[in-house]
Amino acid sequence: MSQPIVDLRSDTVTRPTAAMRQAMATAEVGDDVFGDDPTVNALESRMAQLTGKEAALFVASGTMGNQLAVNVLTRPSDEVLLEAESHVYYYEQGGMAANSGCLANPVHGERGVLPMDALVRALRSADDHVARVTLVCTENTHNRAGGAIVPLSRLQELASVARARSLKVHLDGARLWNAHVATGVSLAEWCATADSIMMCFSKGLGAPVGSILVGSADHVKAARRVRKRWGGGMRQAGILAAACLHALDHHIARLADDHARARRLAEGFAQAPGVSVPKPDTNIVIADLEPGAPDAATVVAALAERGVRTVPFGPRRVRAIAHLDVDDAGVEQAIGAFREVLTQAVGAAR
Ligand SMILES: Cc1ncc(COP(=O)(O)O)c(C=O)c1O
Numbered sequence: 001m002s003q004p005i006v007d008l009r010s011d012t013v014t015r016p017t018a019a020m021r022q023a024m025a026t027a028e029v030g031d032d033v034f035g036d037d038p039t040v041n042a043l044e045s046r047m048a049q050l051t052g053k054e055a056a057l058f059v060a061s062g063t064m065g066n067q068l069a070v071n072v073l074t075r076p077s078d079e080v081l082l083e084a085e086s087h088v089y090y091y092e093q094g095g096m097a098a099n100s101g102c103l104a105n106p107v108h109g110e111r112g113v114l115p116m117d118a119l120v121r122a123l124r125s126a127d128d129h130v131a132r133v134t135l136v137c138t139e140n141t142h143n144r145a146g147g148a149i150v151p152l153s154r155l156q157e158l159a160s161v162a163r164a165r166s167l168k169v170h171l172d173g174a175r176l177w178n179a180h181v182a183t184g185v186s187l188a189e190w191c192a193t194a195d196s197i198m199m200c201f202s203k204g205l206g207a208p209v210g211s212i213l214v215g216s217a218d219h220v221k222a223a224r225r226v227r228k229r230w231g232g233g234m235r236q237a238g239i240l241a242a243a244c245l246h247a248l249d250h251h252i253a254r255l256a257d258d259h260a261r262a263r264r265l266a267e268g269f270a271q272a273p274g275v276s277v278p279k280p281d282t283n284i285v286i287a288d289l290e291p292g293a294p295d296a297a298t299v300v301a302a303l304a305e306r307g308v309r310t311v312p313f314g315p316r317r318v319r320a321i322a323h324l325d326v327d328d329a330g331v332e333q334a335i336g337a338f339r340e341v342l343t344q345a346v347g348a349a350r
Contacts, residue, residue: 002307003306003307003333004307004329004330004333005307005308005309006307006308006309006326006330006331006333006334007309007325007326008265008285008308008309008310008320008321008322008326008334009309009310009311009319009321010203010311010321010323011175011203011204011258011283011321011322011323011324012202012203013323013325014206014323014324014325015208015325016206016207016208016243017206017324019246019250020206020207020243020246020247020250023242023243023245023246024239024240024242024243024246026242027039027238027239027241027242028238029236029237029238029239030236030238031235031236032058032233032234032235032236032237032238033228033233033234033235037235037236037237037238037241038238039237039238039239039241039242039245040058040237040238040241042241042245043056043058043212043241043244043245044056044057044058044212046245046248047199047212047214048214050187050188050248051187051188051191051197051199051214052187052188052191052192053191053197053214053215053216054215054216054217054220055214055215055216055217055219055220055221056212056213056214056220057212057213057214057220057223057224057227058210058211058212058234058237058240058241058244059198059210059211059212059213059227059232060209060210060211060232060234061200061202061209061210061211062087062172062174062198062200062202062203062211063087063091063092063095064211064227064230064232065198065199065200065211065212065213066087066088066092066095066137066170066172066198067092067095067096067099067100068213068223068226068227068230068232069170069196069198069213069215069219069223070088070095070096070099070100070102070135070137070170071099071100071223071226072219072222072223072226073134073135073168073170073195073196073219074096074100074102074134074135075101075134076100076101076102077101077102077103077131077132078102078103078131078132078133078134078135079102079103079104079105079122079131079132079133079134080096080102080103080104080105080133080134080135080136080137081105081107081114081118081119081122081133081135081136081137082104082105082106082107082114082136082137082138083106083107083108083109083112083113083114083137083138083139083142084106084107084108084109085108085109085112085142085144085145086106086112086137086138086139086142086144086172087139087143087144087172087174088137088139088170088172089104089106089137090144099230102135103131105122105133107122109145111142111145111148111150112139112140112141112142112144112145112148112150113150113151113154114136114138114158116154116157116158116161119136119158119161119162120161123165123167133167134167134168135167135168135169135170136158136162136167136168136169136170137169137170137171137172138150138155138158138169138170138171138172138193138194139171139172139173139174140155140171140172140173140175140176140179140190141175141176141178141179141281141282141284143174143175143284144313146278146280146281146284146285146286146319147175147178147262147280147281147282147283147284147285147321148281148282149178149179149182149183149281149282150179152183152185152189152190152193155171155190155193155194156192156193158193159192159193159194168195168196169193169194169195169196170194170195170196170197170198171190171191171193171194171196171197171198172198173190173191173197173198173199174198174199174200174203174211175200175203175204175282175283176190176191176197176199177199177204177205177252177255178204178255178258178259178282178283179282180252181252181253181255181256181259182255182256182259182281182282191214195215195216195219196213196214196215196219197213197214197215198211198212198213199211199212199214201243201244201247203323204251204255204258204283204323204324205244205247205248205251205252205255206247206251206323206324206325207240207243207244207246207247208240208243209240209243210240210241210243210244212244251324254324255282255283258282258283258322258323258324258326259280259281259282259283259322261283261322261326261328261331262280262282262283262284262285262320262321262322263279263280264328264331264335265285265320265322265331265334265335266278266279266280266285268331268332268334268335268338268339269285269287269320269335269338269339271339272338272339272341272342272343272346273293273342273343273346273347274289274290274292274293274342274345274346275287275288275289275290275293275342276288276290283321283322283323284319284320284321285319285320285321285322286313286317286318286319287299287317287318287319287320287338288316288317289316289317289318292346293316293342293345293346294345295315295316296312296313296314296315296316296317296318297312297315298345299318299341299342299345300312300318302341302345303318303334303337303338303341306337306340306341307333307337308333308334308337308338320334
């Protein structure tokens with residue numbers, strides 16, 4: 001009998017549950033470009049209220065939300081300070097340069113935290129020789145730092161220095177829900193550290209499509225206009241928004257299950273030879289392959305042969321994510337496969 005597939009590549013691989021599909025099928029809809037879709041309007045009001053901001057805009061993807069924020073908070077030639085492994089810098093194809101004419105100033109942080117002195121250093125004099133730094137982007141939880149939670153105090157500190165210099169702050173909160181559930185800090189408290197926040201429904205929350213951009217009424221109004229210019233105006237989008245509303249009602253608290261499964265995965269992986277696995281803060285597990293172990297591509301391929309899908313996250317790093325469609329049996333299957341692959345490879349090399 002063939003083994004079931006355990007897909008740990010990302011929390012984006014989830015499929016809408018039967019209840020979510022039912023909510024989508026029965027959603028009341030209208031033309032959202034005319035502002036007529038009651039379900040999109042309900043989602044936007046609910047998210048504004050949940051995050052303590054004036055307004056919200058439903059967008060097709062996290063990337064679109066981040067790029068809209070950069071676009072409306074900067075002018076061409078402005079400099080944007082951000083962590084070097086942040087999604088906005090690392091995974092959006094230089095979008096801030098292409099879409100908004102901005103210069104990125106990427107700074108290496110520790111576990112996703114943008115160092116404070118980098119901000120202070122970036123704020124050079126208002127001299128005609130230098131670019132104007134107008135925006136700081138943060139990310140929480142931090143994907144490439146292994147789902148690390150950037151502490152609230154660090155974000156508050158950064159925001160207060162940025163605001164004292166009239167800089168804007170955008171928070172990529174694709175997985176802010178995970179930080180909220182893991183810490184008990186409310187979404188509104190996290191969001192108070194930024195002027196603009198993007199959050200995804202299509203990751204741990206399990207919706208098929210959709211992200212939200214929140215901020216002041218002016219910020220969201222400007223972003224709505226650019227969204228239309230970029231072809232992101234959607235019509236009967238209530239079908240999608242209904243899935244997101246369903247996720248808000250049913251899939252936030254359960255993220256704690258993903259965090260527990262990620263911890264179990266990390267413990268199990270760590271018992272394999274030739275690997276170092278930090279304890280995850282949330283749902284993302286990172287396994288670093290030590291000298292003597294095969295490289296990430298080899299490990300990922302060997303796991304796939306055993307029905308376990310992961311991704312290489314660097315030449316010697318493998319990423320696995322726990323999510324709605326992974327149960328305890330899947331976690332144990334993944335641990336068994338991981339140990340077998342590493343034991344065979346490292347044992348053979350010894
Ligand atoms: C931290 C972070 N921000 C933004 C995004 C972009 O989201 P999307 O894939 O919906 O464009 C991702 C996607 O993985 C992400 O991990």
